[in-house]
Amino acid sequence: MRVEFAHFRVNVHGESYIKCAVFFSKANPNDDIFRDALLVRCTIAAELAQPDTRRFDAAALAYEENGQMVFWGHEFLMKYLKKNPLPKPNGWVEVYQNQPS
Numbered sequence: 001m002r003v004e005f006a007h008f009r010v011n012v013h014g015e016s017y018i019k020c021a022v023f024f025s026k027a028n029p030n031d032d033i034f035r036d037a038l039l040v041r042c043t044i045a046a047e048l049a050q051p052d053t054r055r056f057d058a059a060a061l062a063y064e065e066n067g068q069m070v071f072w073g074h075e076f077l078m079k080y081l082k083k084n085p086l087p088k089p090n091g092w093v094e095v096y097q098n099q100p101s
Helices: 032-049 075-083
Strands: 002-013 016-024 058-065 068-073 091-094
Touching: 002 032, 016 032, 016 075, 032 058, 032 068, 032 091, 058 075, 068 075
Parallel strands: 016 058
Antiparallel strands: 002 016, 002 091, 058 068
């Protein structure tokens, strides 16, 4: 499946940055194991697409549930996303998603 994502840097202490990725996708089924698996697949696919330049310090899933945005992933990034506008997608990756047996 095609997953859009945003990659960006967050300034944390003046000259220090954290490289972040937000993947706009919901796991199916939407439980911890499948969310973790989807996040790992998306992160690896995005990093491998540009191995010389793209390494993420923090990654998260972002999806809508019951009319509200929900985030799953790195704690720092989830807090950041709750306090700031959601970044616009600027890339995409193809990943597969396991289906429940």
